[in-house]
Amino acid sequence: MIIGTNWGRIHVLDHQGNKVKEFSPHSNPVTMLDMDDNGDYVASCSHDRKVVIQGLYTVENSHNLTMDSPVRSVALDPFYHKPRSGRRFVVGTTKVVLYEKAMFGQLRSTVLSEGSGPARAMKWMGQFLAWATDSGVRVMDMNTKTVITLIKRDHSLALPCDQYPPHLCWPDSKTLIVGWGDSVKVCRVRERSANPATLTPGMMDLPPYYLEIVYMFTTDFYVCGVGPLDEHLVVLAYNKQTDLSLASLGVDSRRPQMRVLEPLQRTFEEISKDVLGIRCYQEYKPANYHLECLIEDRQFYIVCPQDVVVAKPRSSDDRIEWLLEHDKHKEALELVETCRDVQNYTVLSVGRIYLDHLMANGQYQDAAKLCTQILGSDKVLWEEAVVRFNRVRQLRVLSPHLPLGEGIRLDPAVYQTVLLDLLNTDHPGFLQVVQDWPGHLYNVSFVINAVLETLARNTNNMVLLQALAHLYSNIDKHDKALAIYLKLKHKDVFYLISRHNLYACVAKHVVELMTLDSAATLDICCQHIHIIPPDSVVTSLSAHPNYLYKYLDTLYERRRDMSAKYHSQLVALYADQDRSKLLPLLLTSSSYDLSEALEVCRMRCLTTETIHLLDRMGNSIESLQLILEEEQDILWAIRLCKEHDDADLWNRLIEYALDKPEYIRELLNNIGTHIDPLMIIQRIPRGLEIPGLRDALVKILHDYHLQISLRTGCQRILVADCSNLLNKLVSTQNAALPVYGDTMCPACNKKVLPTSREEQGSIVVFACRHAYHQLCLPDGTEQEVCLLCRKDKKRSFLLS
Numbered sequence: 097m098i099i100g101t102n103w104g105r106i107h108v109l110d111h112q113g114n115k116v117k118e119f120s121p122h123s124n125p126v127t128m129l130d131m132d133d134n135g136d137y138v139a140s141c142s143h144d145r146k147v148v149i150q151g152l153y154t155v156e157n158s159h160n161l162t163m164d165s166p167v168r169s170v171a172l173d174p175f176y177h178k179p180r181s182g183r184r185f186v187v188g189t190t191k192v193v194l195y196e197k198a199m200f201g202q203l204r205s206t207v208l209s210e211g212s213g214p215a216r217a218m219k220w221m222g223q224f225l226a227w228a229t230d231s232g233v234r235v236m237d238m239n240t241k242t243v244i245t246l247i248k249r250d251h252s253l254a255l256p257c258d259q260y261p262p263h264l265c266w267p268d269s270k271t272l273i274v275g276w277g278d279s280v281k282v283c284r285v286r287e288r289s290a291n292p293a294t295l296t297p298g299m300m301d302l303p304p305y306y307l308e309i310v311y312m313f314t315t316d317f318y319v320c321g322v323g324p325l326d327e328h329l330v331v332l333a334y335n336k337q338t339d340l341s342l343a344s345l346g347v348d349s350r351r352p353q354m355r356v357l358e359p360l361q362r363t364f365e366e367i368s369k370d371v372l373g374i375r376c377y378q379e380y381k382p383a384n385y386h387l388e389c390l391i392e393d394r395q396f397y398i399v400c401p402q403d404v405v406v407a408k409p410r411s412s413d414d415r416i417e418w419l420l421e422h423d424k425h426k427e428a429l430e431l432v433e434t435c436r437d438v439q440n441y442t443v444l445s446v447g448r449i450y451l452d453h454l455m456a457n458g459q460y461q462d463a464a465k466l467c468t469q470i471l472g473s474d475k476v477l478w479e480e481a482v483v484r485f486n487r488v489r490q491l492r493v494l495s496p497h498l499p500l501g502e503g504i505r506l507d508p509a510v511y512q513t514v515l516l517d518l519l520n521t522d523h524p525g526f527l528q529v530v531q532d533w534p535g536h537l538y539n540v541s542f543v544i545n546a547v548l549e550t551l552a553r554n555t556n557n558m559v560l561l562q563a564l565a566h567l568y569s570n571i572d573k574h575d576k577a578l579a580i581y582l583k584l585k586h587k588d589v590f591y592l593i594s595r596h597n598l599y600a601c602v603a604k605h606v607v608e609l610m611t612l613d614s615a616a617t618l619d620i621c622c623q624h625i626h627i628i629p630p631d632s633v634v635t636s637l638s639a640h641p642n643y644l645y646k647y648l649d650t651l652y653e654r655r656r657d658m659s660a661k662y663h664s665q666l667v668a669l670y671a672d673q674d675r676s677k678l679l680p681l682l683l684t685s686s687s688y689d690l691s692e693a694l695e696v697c698r699m700r701c702l703t704t705e706t707i708h709l710l711d712r713m714g715n716s717i718e719s720l721q722l723i724l725e726e727e728q729d730i731l732w733a734i735r736l737c738k739e740h741d742d743a744d745l746w747n748r749l750i751e752y753a754l755d756k757p758e759y760i761r762e763l764l765n766n767i768g769t770h771i772d773p774l775m776i777i778q779r780i781p782r783g784l785e786i787p788g789l790r791d792a793l794v795k796i797l798h799d800y801h802l803q804i805s806l807r808t809g810c811q812r813i814l815v816a817d818c819s820n821l822l823n824k825l826v827s828t829q830n831a832a833l834p835v836y837g838d839t840m841c842p843a844c845n846k847k848v849l850p851t852s853r854e855e856q857g858s859i860v861v862f863a864c865r866h867a868y869h870q871l872c873l874p875d876g877t878e879q880e881v882c883l884l885c886r887k888d889k890k891r892s893f894l895l896s
Contacts, residue, residue, distance in 0.1 A: 097397070098138050099404065100126025106140055108152065113404070121148040121160070128169045128218070132176040139185055141167035147187050157183050159203065165189045169218035171225060173238075184238075188215025188227055194241070208236060209243070216257055221266030224285060224305075226274075228262035233274050235285075235307050244285075245307030251277035251314070259383050260318060267324035267391055272307065275319035275331065282311040282329070282359055311359035320352065321387020323396055325409065328367060329357045330396055332387040351377050352385055352398070354407055375402050413440045425450035429469075444470055444477075460490045468497045473504040482510050491517040492525045500533060511538040519546055519560075527563040535570030543567060558584055565592075574598055582608045590616045599624045603632035610643040618650045625651075630658060634665070645669040649677070660687035667693045671700050682708055703727060716740050717748065724752050730762045738770055746771050754779055757786040764792035773800075833861045842884045843872035 097109040104122030106129070109115055122142035130139045137157070138150045143166040149159040157176075169188035175181040183197040191210030198204040209215075213230035220226075224244075225236045232248040255277045262276040270285040286308050321332035333353045352374055356367040374380070377400075386399040398405040412435040419428035425446070432438050432446045447470025454463035464485070471477045478499060485494040491514045498514065499506065515538065518526035530543075544567045551560055565580035565588075574596045581589035582605055590613065593599060602609065602620055609617040621628050630651060637644040648666045652659040659666070663685050670678035682693065682705055690713050697705040703726045710719040716736065723733045730753070737745045753759035763776055765788075773796045780786070839848045848859055848867045858870035862882040873883075 097404075098129050098131060099399070100129050100140055102126075102401070104142060104144070106138065106150070108138075117152065119150065121150060122146055127167060130170055130172045130218075130220075132172045133174040134177040136177040137172060139170045139172045141170040141187065143167075147185075149185060157197075159185075159195075161187070161195075161203075163187065163189050169215045169227065171218040171220040171227075174220060174222065186218060186220065186225060186227075188218050190214050192218075192227055194238075206241070208241065209234065217262045217264050219264040219266055219272075222269030224266075224269065224272075226264050226266070226272055228264060228274075228276070230257050233262065233264070233276075235272065235283075237303055237305055240303060242303045244303045244305045245283075247274060247281065247283070247307070247309070249276065251279045255318075259381060261383055263319060263321050263387065265322050265324070265389070271324075273322045273324065273329065275322035278315050278318055278336070280311075280313055280315060280319060280322065280329065280331065280357075280359070280364075281309050283307045283309050311361065313359065313362055313364050315364070317353070317355075318382045320382050320385035321398070323387060323389035324391060325356060325394065327358070329359055329364075330387075330389070331355045331357055332385055332398060334382045334385065348377070352380075352400075354396070354398070370407075372398060372405055374398075374400055374405070412438045416441050416446065420446070420449060423453065425453050444472075447471075455484065455488070460485070460488070460493045464490075464494045464497050467494065473499070475504055475506060478504065478506055479510055482506070482513065486513065486517065489517075489521070492522045495525065495529050496532075501537060505537070508538045512542060515543050516546060519543075519550060523557065523559040523563075527559050527566075530563045530566050535567075540567055540570045544571075562586055562588070569596065572596075575601070578605070582612075585612050587613055587616070590620070593620065599627040602628050603636055606633050606636045607640060607643065610637070610640070610646070614643065614646055618647060621647065622650055622654045625655060625658060630662070634662060641669065641672065645673040649674075652681075660685070663688035664692055668696050671696050671702060671705075675702065678702070679705055679708065682712075711736065716742065716745060720745055720748060724749075730759045731766070734763065734766045741770065743771075746775070750776055750779065754781065755784075757784060760784075760786050761788045761792050764789070765795060829863065833865065835859060835861060835867050839867050841869050841872055842866055842882075843868055 097111065097113075099107045099109065100122075101107070102125040103120075104124055104126060105118060105120045106122075106126065107115055108117040121140060122144050124142045124144040126140055126142050128141050131137065136152060136154075138152060139147070140150070141147045145163045145166055147159070147161040147163060147167055147170055149157070149172070151158045167187060167189050171186045171188075173181055173184040176183055176185065185195055186208070187193050187195065190213070192208040192215050194206040194208050195203045196206070208225075209227075209229075212234075215227045215229055218225070218227040220238075223237060223239050225238050227234055230249070232246050234243050235245045235247075236243050260277045262274065265273040265275075267273065272283045272285070274281040274283065284307070285305055288302065288304055288306060315331070315333070317331075317333040317335050319331055320334050323330045331354075333355045335349045335353070337349075352372045354370045354372060356369075358365040358367055380400060384400055387396060388399070389396045394409055396407040398407060412431060416428045416431055416438065417440075419425070419431065428441075429443070429446050429450055432441050432443055447466060451463055451466055451470065454460070454466065467478070467481050471481060482491070482494065482498075485491050495514050495518060498511070511533065515526065515529060518529055544564065547560055547564050547567065551557060551564070554560075561580050561584055565577040565584070565586075568574070568577040568580070569592060574592065577592055578589060578598060578601060581592060585608075589609070593602065599620065602617070602624075606617065606621070609620075621630075621633055633647055634644065637647055644665070648659065648662050648669060651662070652666060663681065664687075666681060667678065667688050670681060681688075690709060694706065694709045694713070696702075697709060703722060707719045707722050707727070710716070710722070720733055720736055723729055723736065733749055737749055750763065753763055760776065760780060764773065767773065767776070777793075786792075835848055837847070837849050840846065841848050846869075848869065850857065859867055860870050860873060861867045862885070864882050864885050866882045866884055868883075
């Protein structure tokens with residue numbers, strides 16, 4: 097790093113700011129410095145009209161020139177250190193002059209430009225040289241020594257160039273950034289078409305390169321320096337007026353700022369802004385600031401009369417350090433987890449700082465959650481955390497977050513320490529941990545003894561009893577766990593039964609289980625009926641009719657085949673608990689005692705059920721009597737008589753209905769053809785007024801006519817079918833029957849058909865297709881049945 101001062105001295109510093117070399121080539125303030133690409137030579141100029149080319153490691157090719165006017169700018173050829181580069185450099189006064197090495201070590205000067213004012217800034221990159229005068233910025237191709245572009249000054253003329261100087265920067269050999277006053281331009285060097293066919297006559301004399309402005313915008317601040325940062329621009333800014341946003345934060349808007357901008361067409365977007373802490377900034381103007389940059393290292397140097405500030409993009413480590421200094425530990429931890437370029441910090445290091453902060457401020461809940469995030473699978477760190485939380489009596493906060501053996505398992509003593517602390521301080525928390533932690537993590541018997549000691553002082557502690565039941569379950573003492581759950585009336589007993597297959601104990605404790613949750617108990621009993629026999633359940637529930645009803649009802653619905661022997665009990669239970677289910681049971685089941693069921697129904701005055709039972713037992717007369725006297729349902733009575741089709745029942749029904757006109761009408765309307773209507777009509781008392789009698793008689797006549805029509809039609813169909821079948825039988829019997837040559841006579845076992853004309857005789861063929869010689873049949877009798885078939889019939893009859 098090379099720095100020129102107002103006293104004409106030049107200081108050579110390393111990147112840490114340590115002085116390496118110093119020399120005093122000038123007597124007035126140094127106006128500009130430049131170096132070659134290799135860093136071997138330094139060019140400086142001053143108002144004392146001197147231009148000095150100083151070798152840092154050799155005196156060869158060093159020069160000390162005196163101009164005829166103050167020198168404002170100088171530029172070294174980037175390849176000045178190379179022997180055959182011509183050792184060129186450019187000096188800017190009121191004119192721009194190129195100096196290059198001639199024969200015998202002499203310098204040859206060439207005026208590149210004059211008459212446009214003093215050259216206030218100058219930069220050389222590759223083959224292109226850019227300098228700024230009061231009229232604008234010129235770019236020259238140093239290979240051809242021709243100006244390829246003039247960028248005219250377009251900002252306000254009210255900004256004098258000596259107070260608002262131009263600033264030039266070459267990010268690469270084809271890009272130029274110009275910052276001047278309150279305007280910024282980004283330019284690209286383009287090459288003209290090399291195809292002669294596309295060049296017009298006027299373009300033949302133009303230089304091969306030209307400069308194109310790709311971005312141009314005006315700022316709300318004065319530009320004190322420019323530089324590139326990836327795709328963005330870094331601008332050293334000086335506010336034009338008071339910045340209210342900074343003033344609200346107590347920051348003087350006259351402080352210089354480093355702004356990162358994204359260039360756009362005619363405008364820009366501000367990415368970031370940093371206020372610089374410069375000493376005596378109140379006394380400085382834009383001309384007092386200068387910006388240089390190392391593009392490859394992404395470092396920027398802000399130079400002012402009393403300070404040199406090194407700026408670089410903030411790294412993730414810088415951000416984390418700043419966050420930690422300002423107690424923003426959560427954001428720092430999130431950053432170190434998401435960023436891959438962090439070098440000085442790890443999740444553990446930042447997390448431990450955050451953990452210390454939380455513990456110091458009493459935020460134990462957040463600290464416990466943080467342990468899961470930062471300690472990972474480090475057993476030692478977890479045990480240290482347990483000790484630390486135990487020291488502040490906050491193990492109950494840490495307990496939900498301890499590792500439970502998945503990838504890491506702590507010593508059993510650690511888990512036991514936590515459990516004992518919870519046992520003494522937080523019983524609900526103790527229960528939760530016992531339920532969540534596997535039993536293999538700690539000595540369960542040791543914890544059980546501790547719980548029993550605590551329960552000895554407080555025997556009615558339901559929370560500890562529940563925890564004790566869970567602990568007993570962990571060591572397979574399920575009978576004790578079941579007894580405790582039943583004592584507590586806790587529904588976890590069903591989970592215990594299903595998990596450890598304790599169905600054999602259900603029948604013994606079925607009453608307690610039904611009291612706790614009847615639905616769950618019934619599900620278990622019906623699903624595991626091979627383990628829980630219904631006889632034992634019924635015996636246990638016999639003193640609890642309501643529970644017995646629920647069990648037998650569920651058994652009847654789900655396992656009807658297993659419930660048959662309990663239908664007699666179910667009849668009585670249905671009669672008391674749910675009458676709507678009684679009648680369907682009576683109608684569909686045949687496994688109950690009819691006499692007992694009838695006695696149950698009569699004792700409870702269940703008339704409908706009694707009627708069905710009497711009818712089923714064959715006592716239809718008493719059933720009819722109950723229907724007529726108790727239910728007074730004539731239609732039901734008629735249905736009963738139709739079902740039995742008993743004349744005695746009909747007579748009893750008619751006798752009962754003779755003095756009841758409504759019953760007579762219903763009888764006439766519904767008897768149909770089951771009985772003779774005259775049995776009713778002739779017995780109706782004279783003078784009895786029967787509503788609807790005419791319609792009933794008309795219906796009887798219509799039904800009778802319909803019956804006669806049906807009978808006549810059926811008789812006609814029957815006669816026709818008989819005639820057809822008879823004709824078919826006669827024609828079948830009269831049809832010829834074939835007799836083949838190999839047919840044998842069953843009587844003589846000879847062929848039926850003769851072999852010669854002399855043996856020819858009569859043949860008899862029966863309907864069964866057996867053929868006989870007529871002579872072989874018994875004389876004097878007419879055979880209607882084949883002798884062979886008749887013997888078979890006799891044999892079958894005797895065998896049967």
